Amino acid sequence: MEKTKKVCCIDGLNINSKKSFYVFVLIISMGFSGCMVGPKYTKPTVETPDGWATLQNLMIDDKPGVPIGIRGSKQVDLVSWWDCFNDPMLGELIEKAVDSNHDLRLAEARLREVRAAYGVSKAALYPQLKGSAGYKRQHESENGPYGYLSDLDYNEYRVGFDASWEIDLWGRARHEKQAKKAEEGAALEDLRNVLVSVIGEVSCSYIELRGFQRRVALIEKNMATVQKRLMLTEKRFQAGLASEVEVNEVSANLAGLTAEIPVLEGEVRQRIHAISTLLGELPGKYVERLSLEKPLPDLPADVEVGLPVELLDRRPDIREAERRLAAATERVGVAKADLLPRLSLSALFAYESLDFDRITDSDSRASSFGPSFILPIFNAGRIRSNINVKTAQQEQALIKYEKAVLAAYKEVEDNLATYSAQQRRHEKLYRRVRKLQSTADLSQELYDKGKFNLLEVLEAQRTLLVAQDELVQNEISLSVQLVSLYKALGGGWGSGSKKTAL
Secondary structure (H helix, E strand, O other), X not given: OOOOOOOOOOOOOOHHHHHHHHHHHHHHHHHHOOOOOOOOOOOOOOOOOOOOHHHHHHHHHOOOXXXXXXXXXXXXOOOOHHXXXXXXXXXXXXXXXHHHOHHHHHHHHHHHHHHHHHHHHHHOOOOEXXXXXXXXXXXXXXXXXXXXXXXXXXXXXXXXXXXXXXXXOOOHHHHHHHHHHHHHHHHHHHHHHHHHHHHHHHHHHHHHHHHHXXXXXXXXXXXXHHHHHHHHHXXXXXXXOOOHHHHHHHHHHHHHHHHHHHHHHXXXXXXXXXXXXXXXXXXXXXXXXXXXXXXXXXXXXXXXXXXXXXXXXXXXXXXXXXXXXXXXXXXXXXXXHOOOOEEEEEEEXXXXXXXXXXOOOHHHEEXXXXXXXXXXXXXXXXXXXXXXXXXXXXXXXXXXXXXXXXXXXXXXXXXXHHHHHHHHHHHHHHHXXXXXXXXXXXXXXXXXXXXXXXXXXXXXXXXXXXXXXXXXXXXHHHXXXXXXXXXXXXXXXXXXXXXXXX
């Protein structure tokens, strides 16, 4: 026996009643879709200083004529702050690190993940439509409701569409979407924060590399001088003009200098390995290229640090904390919306037939449409407890934001204080080296005239070498401290790389 099955047809409704029902549902949906429960997020205001306290104190306390060279009286662009070192190789290494560093690639992957989650949250605002098709071979029981039929075996074919849509009456889906959007922003700021850190690490490793190379060169220069002194002393000893003690003193001085070089060369290799790894390469990749000695990068005469108020918009960690706060605030709205009814619309349109040849006939059509409401009545306080959880998380996010702001200002002030102190120390060390150089030259001159003994000459040269090495170390510290200052200011993430412009 041939037959056609229908599912929930609405042919019993007249056309006017169907239209009225659709219009009613549409009006209700549009009316409630503008309602949003929960807090409306606004960016918090925090207290910012009018100027950098460290610089103000320096202007009051420092003696006239001491060059500090730090200014914070105008807005400044710190996009490519490393250009101030005037070292093309440093810029090239930073560019390579931005493209290949593994921490940056990992942060990029996290950003793509969060952006995809944002796409998922947006989809919840729109109707969902699914197509379906199916085939079923059915055998009816002779003792069942269809047992009187002569044909107990038949095929059933079905093809159609299902649609569903949960109306966002109270802004639950919109809050969730905005929370995901804020989390996307936080992931982007995390990427920028990693970028600032990587650029700083590459710069510090490169500066230390050149510093250790300079220290090696300084020792080798002094070794050459001591080597000549040893040859001269040995000749004087053979001529009876010097004692064996003098020869041994010069020889021991030379051996001491020689012993320091392997340690410094090991430090050079470690810095090259660190740079190679930061650039996403094997540790030995850049040994040949970076082993060639080059001078320390130039320090700028003046350093512009900008205004304190700029820090809130420049530091990626502060921007990330603000986005985390925004996400936590939106999640409170999601939790509060769970207290209220949820309205969903569902619809079905399908063709269903026992005969495949008649699947598209008008008699094979099946359809349904209707709303459904869900109202929480009893859940043992689960929803309200969840609201309290989200509210507490919002409070924590606000505290973390305020803490990040304070920590950022402290970090900048600390770096300003340290950098200015290192500058003043550098001035004193430089003057000391000049005086010791004069002393060493004079002692050598007096020794050549027979008015000074060799031990006094060697001691003057040793003291000069120690002072010169201390000056080089101070120059390294000064450059590294300047890098730390630029990192604390949040500079570097707006560079021309595609990663920073995401």
